Amino acid sequence: MATKTIRVDTLTRVEGEGALELDIADGAVAGVRLSIFEPPRFFEALLRGRAGAEAPDITARICGICPVAYQMSAVHAIEDAWGITVDGPLRALRRLLYCGEWIESHALHIVLLHAPDFLGFPDAITMAAAHGEAVQRGLALKKAGNEVLRLLGGREIHPVNVRVGGFYRVPTRAELAPLAATLESAHAQAIALARWVAGFPFPEFARDYEFVALRHPDEYPLNAGRIVSNRGLDIAVAEYEAAFAERHVAHSTALQSGLRARGSYLVGPLARFNLNHDRLGPSVQALAAELGVAPGCANPFRSIVVRAIEVVYACEEALRLIAAYEPPPAPAVPVAPRAGVGTACTEAPRGILFHRYRLDAEGSILEARIVPPTSQNQSTIEDDLRIIATRDLELPEDELRDHCEQGIRNYDPCISCSTHFLRLEVRRR
Amino acid sequence: MDARPRPTLAVWKFASCDGCQLSLLDCEDELLAVAGALDIASFAEASSTLRPGPYDLSLVEGSITTAQDAERIRAVRAASKRLITIGACATAGGIQALRNFVDVNDYIAAVYATPAYISTLATSTPISAHVKVDFALHGCPINKTQLLEVISALLAGRKPDIPNESVCVACKRRGTPCVMVAQGTPCLGPVTQAGCGAICPAYGRGCYGCYGPAEAANTAALAAAWTALGADRRSIHRAFRTFNAAAEPFRKESDAHGDENHPG
Numbered sequence: 238m239a240t241k242t243i244r245v246d247t248l249t250r251v252e253g254e255g256a257l258e259l260d261i262a263d264g265a266v267a268g269v270r271l272s273i274f275e276p277p278r279f280f281e282a283l284l285r286g287r288a289g290a291e292a293p294d295i296t297a298r299i300c301g302i303c304p305v306a307y308q309m310s311a312v313h314a315i316e317d318a319w320g321i322t323v324d325g326p327l328r329a330l331r332r333l334l335y336c337g338e339w340i341e342s343h344a345l346h347i348v349l350l351h352a353p354d355f356l357g358f359p360d361a362i363t364m365a366a367a368h369g370e371a372v373q374r375g376l377a378l379k380k381a382g383n384e385v386l387r388l389l390g391g392r393e394i395h396p397v398n399v400r401v402g403g404f405y406r407v408p409t410r411a412e413l414a415p416l417a418a419t420l421e422s423a424h425a426q427a428i429a430l431a432r433w434v435a436g437f438p439f440p441e442f443a444r445d446y447e448f449v450a451l452r453h454p455d456e457y458p459l460n461a462g463r464i465v466s467n468r469g470l471d472i473a474v475a476e477y478e479a480a481f482a483e484r485h486v487a488h489s490t491a492l493q494s495g496l497r498a499r500g501s502y503l504v505g506p507l508a509r510f511n512l513n514h515d516r517l518g519p520s521v522q523a524l525a526a527e528l529g530v531a532p533g534c535a536n537p538f539r540s541i542v543v544r545a546i547e548v549v550y551a552c553e554e555a556l557r558l559i560a561a562y563e564p565p566p567a568p569a570v571p572v573a574p575r576a577g578v579g580t581a582c583t584e585a586p587r588g589i590l591f592h593r594y595r596l597d598a599e600g601s602i603l604e605a606r607i608v609p610p611t612s613q614n615q616s617t618i619e620d621d622l623r624i625i626a627t628r629d630l631e632l633p634e635d636e637l638r639d640h641c642e643q644g645i646r647n648y649d650p651c652i653s654c655s656t657h658f659l660r661l662e663v664r665r666r
Numbered sequence: 667m668d669a670r671p672r673p674t675l676a677v678w679k680f681a682s683c684d685g686c687q688l689s690l691l692d693c694e695d696e697l698l699a700v701a702g703a704l705d706i707a708s709f710a711e712a713s714s715t716l717r718p719g720p721y722d723l724s725l726v727e728g729s730i731t732t733a734q735d736a737e738r739i740r741a742v743r744a745a746s747k748r749l750i751t752i753g754a755c756a757t758a759g760g761i762q763a764l765r766n767f768v769d770v771n772d773y774i775a776a777v778y779a780t781p782a783y784i785s786t787l788a789t790s791t792p793i794s795a796h797v798k799v800d801f802a803l804h805g806c807p808i809n810k811t812q813l814l815e816v817i818s819a820l821l822a823g824r825k826p827d828i829p830n831e832s833v834c835v836a837c838k839r840r841g842t843p844c845v846m847v848a849q850g851t852p853c854l855g856p857v858t859q860a861g862c863g864a865i866c867p868a869y870g871r872g873c874y875g876c877y878g879p880a881e882a883a884n885t886a887a888l889a890a891a892w893t894a895l896g897a898d899r900r901s902i903h904r905a906f907r908t909f910n911a912a913a914e915p916f917r918k919e920s921d922a923h924g925d926e927n928h929p930g
């Protein structure tokens with residue numbers, strides 16, 4: 238029996254670091270473990286005893302790549318507990334802020350982290366020598382998203398302007414006007430980006446996934462909706478924990494989430510697109526059709542195209558929100574803390590992000606529960622890797638490793654929400 | 667063509683959110699120029715090319731929370747001519763340093779079903795508690811303009827132009843009316859190091875101290891001013907115990923106002 242071990246110390250171009258181990262016995266893949274050993278930071282524990290109003294600023298620090306997602310799920314959950322409704326222009330501004338994060342985060346992932354895989358470069362900076370225009374376009378898009386975050390949030394990373402009840406300060410129509418000009422040009426760049434990535438070579442790959450995303454009566458989902466799947470799941474956000482369970486496995490500090498009834502599921506752009514294609518609007522739908530992506534797409538390697546389509550959508554939606562904006566009478570609605578439990582789920586760039594808080598009569602947090610997208614996708618990524626590794630077992634180990642890494646990057650795993658070093662170890666027995 | 671070798675740069679992550687190293691990628695207008703001026707030898711978030719040291723400059727994000735990381739930072743230091751810590755985690759221990767004030771086993775049990783799988787230190791400590799640091803850049807997150815200044819200065823062999831004045835000075839320069847005086851809003855600006863651009867007061871809220879203590883910060887006087895504005899002990903305690911909770915002036919002031927469960 239031949240024995241062979243490959244060890245790769247760091248999986249690169251993911252946000253955060255972790256490890257992958259492949260067990261190969263007698264020419265077959267016997268085991269796949271996506272190991273995440275980020276030193277735990279214990280957010281759910283350190284939130285206990287904090288004021289509910291502090292949750293958006295503290296939970297933002299879970300992830301520097303998608304802080305707005307954490308702030309949005311936090312404020313919606315606390316508002317749910319305190320019986321507060323935020324609608325009208327304040328709700329629209331939250332959606333606009335979230336569009337900014339989608340544009341920034343998706344552009345980062347598509348151009349700087351994932352595209353080099355398809356074109357055979359170690360990074361975007363090296364790729365810029367041959368694809369300078371595409372890299373510049375990606376950076377321009379990223380900057381446009383960041384401008385939305387800077388204006389509405391005060392800064393790009395860990396914005397300061399989000400609060401329970403609304404914002405600390407809201408923009409005037411005149412302040413939003415230059416943003417519209419930036420986004421008009423970003424919209425054209427996003428279409429060019431989507432056409433560029435649609436021309437990449439995609440491996441044949443499809444699985445029968447259970448896609449899970451939010452579903453809203455009339456919007457492509459960002460801040461609100463029911464949790465639905467292509468296999469009949471259709472629940473209110475408050476029922477999340479009845480339908481999903483997290484497991485603590487020995488090889489990972491990230492808890493793995495699964496459907497209690499059926500196990501692995503997939504969240505993120507591909508799931509959102511497949512379950513909400515009818516909410517994208519005619520021009521984005523036409524672009525998707527032109528690029529050959531139809532609802533039901535089950536090839537995760539094509540998620541890069543879907544991500545780019547979402548950038549186009551986010552630019553369009555941001556422009557629509559800016560055009561319709563009338564400043565609200567106050568930057569926030571009144572807030573009165575009270576005892577209770579609140580839940581929320583929003584669509585982070587990488588998929589649904591669930592928060593639940595239990596608060597005492599003074600509004601202090603007694604218990605917090607946070608389920609990030611990466612822990613939800615983790616076992617689906619492992620399942621994909623089992624298929625990729627089985628298919629590529631005979632390839633040179635460098636290529637096998639590259640293909641596995643690309644398979645992981647399909648999900649844009651934001652491992653910093655829970656993790657550290659991603660190492661690839663292949664054990665052949 | 668300049669044939670001199672470009673200085674090598676490495677970027678390292680310890681316990682953190684990735685936000686400070688993202689600041690480098692957020693330099694959209696400067697990124698390709700930085701990549702041209704520097705030889706990026708190791709930056710796992712951005713590139714699959716990871717070359718061994720030595721490095722002319724290492725940027726270190728995150729705090730030390732495991733025994734392995736305590737070893738790893740020594741290896742990073744040994745391979746680096748200059749080492750800059752970026753952000754509140756690396757310079758002060760970050761929000762995860764809240765564990766320093768409790769029994770970490772309570773934290774583990776609150777999050778994980780099987781505590782035996784978890785290996786962690788009882789404290790989150792800044793990089794400077796483990797190795798020599800050549801320059802500490804504050805902020806949660808850092809300011810990318812300051813990051814570019816520190817990189818340029820260290821490579822040019824000069825002192826970085828990073829003022830350690832308070833947020834108050836930055837507010838006055840920006841022309842923002844004082845939120846404590848004008849609105850009666852408690853603000854940590856008088857004791858917090860500038861560098862963020864005094865964003866919070868410009869957005870109508872009090873500074874929440876994410877850049878850590880300014881030089882010679884009189885935290886006790888500020889706490890008294892907060893009390894005069896009606897802030898209770900618990901909110902003062904919480905205010906000093908966030909992203910720079912383990913920085914000495916903030917730690918002392920939060921301790922003076924009780925703990926989470928027993929305020930005052």
